[in-house]
Amino acid sequence: MNKALIGKIVNGLLVVAVLWVLINRLPGVIENFRKQNQPAPSFAVPLLDGTxxxxxxxxxxxxxVFWATWCGPCEVELSRLQKLIDDKVIPADSVLAVSSLEDRHLVQKTVDQRRYSFLVGVDISGQVAGLYGVRATPTTALLDKNHQLTWITTGLSPLLEVKIRGLFK
Incomplete structure (x- = not known):
């Protein structure tokens, strides 16, 4: 095969891959968009400190933030939130990281290793994640002081810091 044909095949495969990702993510994006500016689902979750x-x-x-200990993108997003806390952009008690369907001891070990200072809840049954329609981690939801869901996104978001700064100004 010549190089031009191989290049066309590779480009075609890349287009198919991008379309596949977009088609699979589109329903979740639309669902998240529809939830915005609505009352946020109320929930209660036990924190690692027992409260x-x-x-x-x-x-x-x-x-x-709905996250998992094994999730690489979650670690990135939670590290970004920790930096905002460390830089005094947001208070630590304004961030709640909810781990679903994971062992409490594993969550505690992970939080200790990564030195997170924000609130961490353990949603053992997955009920809280279900209320927010979480399909993948990380899923981040911003709630205003009136308990309205102002923004929700799944995956790594380039808008995360901008949205958070807007919420806390």
Missing amino acids: LFESEETGKALVV
Whole structure:
């Protein structure tokens, strides 16, 4: 085969791959868009420190991230949030990372190793993730002080910091 034909085949495969990703992600993107500017689902989740976090009791803006200990993109997003906390852009108690369907001890070990200072909830049953329609991790939801869902996204988001800064200004 000549190089021109190989190049066309590779380009064709790349186009197919990109289209496949877009087609598979599009329903989730549309669903997330429809949830925005609606009342956020209320929930209660046990925190690693043993207390119960109740979402409607906060009375302030909140970043909720659904994550997993094994998820590489989650580690990236949570590290970005930790940096915003470290830089005093947002308070640590305004971030809630919810791990679903994972062992509490594994979650605690991961949080300790990565030195996260934000709130961490353990949704053992997956019920809280279900309320938000989480299909993949990380899924990040921003709730304003009135408990309205202002933005929700799945995966790594280039808009994360901009959206958070806007919520907390």
